[in-house]
Amino acid sequence: MPAIVIVGAQWGDEGKGKATDLLGGRVDYVVKPNGGNNAGHTVVIGGEKYELKLLPAGILSPNAIPIIGNGCVVNLEALFEEIEGLEARGADTSKLRISANAHLVAPYHQILDKVTERFLGKRAIGTTGRGIGPAYMDKVARLGIRVQDVFDESILRQKVEGSLRQKNELLVKVYNRRNVLVEEVVEYFLAFADRLRPLVVDSTYVLNTALDEGKVVLMEGGQATFLDVDHGTYPFVTSSNPTAGGASVGSGIGPTRITRCVGIIKAYTTRVGAGPFPTELFDDMGIYLQKTGGEFGVNTGRPRRCGWYDSVLARHASRVNGFTDYFVTKLDVLTGLESIPVCVAYDVDGQRHDEMPMTQTDFHHATPIFEYFDGWTEDISGARSLADLPVNAQKYIEALERVSGTRISAIGVGPDREQTIVINDLITS
Numbered sequence: 001m002p003a004i005v006i007v008g009a010q011w012g013d014e015g016k017g018k019a020t021d022l023l024g025g026r027v028d029y030v031v032k033p034n035g036g037n038n039a040g041h042t043v044v045i046g047g048e049k050y051e052l053k054l055l056p057a058g059i060l061s062p063n064a065i066p067i068i069g070n071g072c073v074v075n076l077e078a079l080f081e082e083i084e085g086l087e088a089r090g091a092d093t094s095k096l097r098i099s100a101n102a103h104l105v106a107p108y109h110q111i112l113d114k115v116t117e118r119f120l121g122k123r124a125i126g127t128t129g130r131g132i133g134p135a136y137m138d139k140v141a142r143l144g145i146r147v148q149d150v151f152d153e154s155i156l157r158q159k160v161e162g163s164l165r166q167k168n169e170l171l172v173k174v175y176n177r178r179n180v181l182v183e184e185v186v187e188y189f190l191a192f193a194d195r196l197r198p199l200v201v202d203s204t205y206v207l208n209t210a211l212d213e214g215k216v217v218l219m220e221g222g223q224a225t226f227l228d229v230d231h232g233t234y235p236f237v238t239s240s241n242p243t244a245g246g247a248s249v250g251s252g253i254g255p256t257r258i259t260r261c262v263g264i265i266k267a268y269t270t271r272v273g274a275g276p277f278p279t280e281l282f283d284d285m286g287i288y289l290q291k292t293g294g295e296f297g298v299n300t301g302r303p304r305r306c307g308w309y310d311s312v313l314a315r316h317a318s319r320v321n322g323f324t325d326y327f328v329t330k331l332d333v334l335t336g337l338e339s340i341p342v343c344v345a346y347d348v349d350g351q352r353h354d355e356m357p358m359t360q361t362d363f364h365h366a367t368p369i370f371e372y373f374d375g376w377t378e379d380i381s382g383a384r385s386l387a388d389l390p391v392n393a394q395k396y397i398e399a400l401e402r403v404s405g406t407r408i409s410a411i412g413v414g415p416d417r418e419q420t421i422v423i424n425d426l427i428t429s
């Protein structure tokens with residue numbers, strides 16, 4: 001009954017989609033435990049590229065049953081658009097199931113996301129604008145609308161009314177926006193009811209029964225450790241818990257059932273949106289990594305900020321998630337560099353910090369202390385074992401393992417599923 005969690009170890013876009021796809025052929029269920037259509041997971045199969053937003057990337061693994069877990073927030077318009085897009089490309093989406101307890105993103109959540117960012121001005125978070133924060137706010141405030149509510153019109157109307165009473169005051173009086181009509185929102189949700197009904201299940205029951213039967217379940221986390229609302233660089237975070245504990249809550253699979261916890265981590269670091277980033281590069285090298293790594297957001301198209309590998313973050317992520325393995329991606333992007341810096345500690349106002357500073361103020365003041373490693377020039381995109389890598393690339397990986405707190409079990413040397421070096425099997429060993 002293996003239950004494997006895939007977690008982003010940095011600020012997102014580490015290659016969780018590729019990792020999911022790599023394992024997808026050997027798993028029975030792929031559940032997305034958190035987030036919504038703020039994610040963008042890329043899968044490249046035989047040169048063909050797919051970009052998944054709300055749907056788990058596991059939907060492209062023909063034998064796996066994809067599930068949107070209870071911890072997700074679902075935009076129904078985006079859901080059916082994405083399903084149609086995949087179907088048009090010949091993918092089979094018929095096995096998709098959605099938790100009855102997942103929350104819905106309402107049109108007013110998107111409005112609120114945008115106006116809140118505008119009112120924050122210079123302190124804006126740089127959200128994806130998909131209404132994710134406001135939808136999770138409503139969930140925690142107990143004002144949310146859940147997937148199951150769409151099947152009970154009277155309850156749906158009561159809940160929308162309850163949620164809008166306070167929001168309309170805010171929208172009209174504070175944000176100078178138009179009043180949102182209850183009936184419009186109710187009609188919006190009801191329009192999806194017939195298409196939604198056959199997809200909805202008690203996903204916690206389904207997943208736990210599958211584990212009882214010895215099936216393999218993969219939890220494909222969205223976002224990442226440092227975007228976690230508890231463990232990330234708050235307030236520059238998303239509004240869910242993308243860490244391993246969140247995967248347990250967001251899928252209803254108890255922590256004791258999780259057998260592997262795999263951190264996906266780039267061989268350097270990127271970030272989209274605002275917030276501190278100690279190893280960020282502001283010079284030509286940053287642009288070089290952005291271009292060479294194709295570092296442009298899948299979801300919003302924004303250029304990703306780029307910087308060197310940060311082992312302080314890696315060690316912290318190992319701890320917070322209890323990683324059993326690291327999957328280092330995009331090693332190929334570093335090919336051709338003479339020397340590669342790796343951040344091993346921070347300098348905070350003249351003081352060395354080997355681990356994550358306790359306060360946000362200190363983290364904002366952190367500058368990297370680097371160790372330098374010799375680069376390599378050979379093309380590594382065809383490497384399929386550690387021995388295929390040039391000696392300096394092997395040494396770089398050894399160094400990352402030494403400073404990151406968790407063994408490295410896989411290495412990405414290109415975007416395609418096949419372009420992977422597997423050192424330890426991520427399901428069985």
Ligand code: GDP
Pocket residue numbers: 008012013014015016017018039040041042043044293294298328329330331332333411412413414415416
């Ligand atoms: P996710 O959100 O964690 O799934 O990651 P994204 O899909 O947003 O971004 C990762 C990008 O890197 C995608 O374009 C992937 O196709 C690509 N990618 C993943 N692994 C590798 C790798 O090992 N090498 C290279 N060159 N690209 C990779």
Ligand code: IMO
Pocket residue numbers: 008011012013014038039040041125126127128129130131132133221222223224227236237238239272273274
């Ligand atoms: P995947 O799953 C990278 C970032 C946004 C913003 C912050 C809050 O592809 O790794 P939100 O819309 O969630 O309220 O935005 O979080 N963000 C991501 N950055 N990858 C993602 O997902 C992200 N999802 C959200 O850019 O800084």
Ligand code: MG
Pocket residue numbers: 012013014039040041042298
């Ligand atoms: Mg992404």
